[in-house]
Amino acid sequence: MENRSKLTMSKVIERFSYGCGDFGCNIIYTAMSAFLLFYYTDYAGVNAFAVGTIMMVSRFFDGISDVIMGVIVDRTRSKYGKARPWLLRMCVPFALSGILLFSVPTSWASAPKLVYVFITYNLVSTVIYTAINVPYSALNALMTQDPYERSVLSIFRNLLATAGTLTINTFTLPLVEYFGDNTSAWTKTFCVFGLLAVAAFLVNFFGTKERVRSVASESGNAEVVPFKVGIKALFRNKYWIMMTGMLALFFLMYSVNGGATVYYAKDILGDRNLVGTINGIFNVVQIAGMFFIAMLVKKYGKRNVFALGLVLDIIGMLVLNFSGGAISLIVISSVIRGVGNACGGATMWAMVSDTIDYGEWKTGVRTEGLVNSACSFGYKIGNGIGSALLGLILEVGGYVGEAAAQSASALASIKVCFVWIPVAVYLIGLVIMKFYHLDREFDGIIEDLKNRAKNKQEV
Known part of the structure; x- marks a missing residue:
């Protein structure tokens, strides 16, 4: 009984430790989605469309670097495994790059400022974030092949990712105000978040362990898979x-919707603190x-729980859109969307990990790093298009950062970004x-993979 208790506690600690990786990732990701464009337009004095264009172009570089990093992860050999070493190597550069992102020299002219934005944005998204997020994304599939455990790990990932998002959304503006509500206040705020x-x-890094190897590795015939x-x-x-x-579309939507939240609160609802x-x-x-969610996944499967989340998200967005600013309806909308996002977040990444096993079964090739990096390529392209789309729609709508009141077309553009693009x-x-x-195919696939490994070992 005591050993069982220790085993259960050990599993909980590992699950929590795994989730902490996305807590760390979301420190920067949420900041970039929710506040970066707002910081650029309303504090650093940078044109929204120019910044959006930089973000879109940079995401294409970012997507290429994702694939490169995926290959690097698949070829990494260390006593810590394939993915975990990169968490240790990149955590400090990750924090420093986030600080630089929110340190635009406001005394510079427009062109040099845009150059600074281009360099620091690419340093964060193309290099540093990629070098830590791609290995982290591969870690789930390297820790276990049990579909339920993957779902539980995905739940912990989303729990801690949401905690990271909550931390940024709750404390960013209050910390900025505490430090003086100016451009240097943003730098100080992200020094805190960086730590x-x-x-x-x-x-x-210290709380997780890699256990899964390919069929070829199990039989002692592991080879480096050529990129082609x-x-x-x-x-x-x-x-x-x-x-x-799916990920490309979702992250396009997250970028547009997340970036539009502060504008929606400030200009549609009349109070930016409603963020x-x-x-x-x-x-x-x-x-x-x-x-x-784990109970729902066990009973209905990941796909069905994910689809339920999509339906709830649609209902929640429509309630908010027709709330007329009533606090009670805003609260109801947030509750419905929160449940919807719990369904999606708890299943999405476990579903990606499952495609790795399907790919190995279908093709004989197992590449955790490449699968996750290519997914990352897709969703970062979506994110980049979303960032540019947000800036473009606001620009076309006539949004002016310093204006006391926005025009009707500017308000309409904010609603398109915050409500209607997500619904679509x-x-x-x-x-x-x-x-x-x-x-419904997964159990048979895993059984077949195990039989292949056993037959290769006997040969």
């Missing part, structure tokens, strides 16, 4: 294609919902899920 991110990644072979295998993996497309109310309740409910993405997601059947 928090380093601590999270250290917990992630790995890429061809990816495009024979129909479920990977579906999840990559804390909208996101705070949403994140708290999402965290609470995570404790019940959720609907497309429901269509994609109609063709996703890996849940």
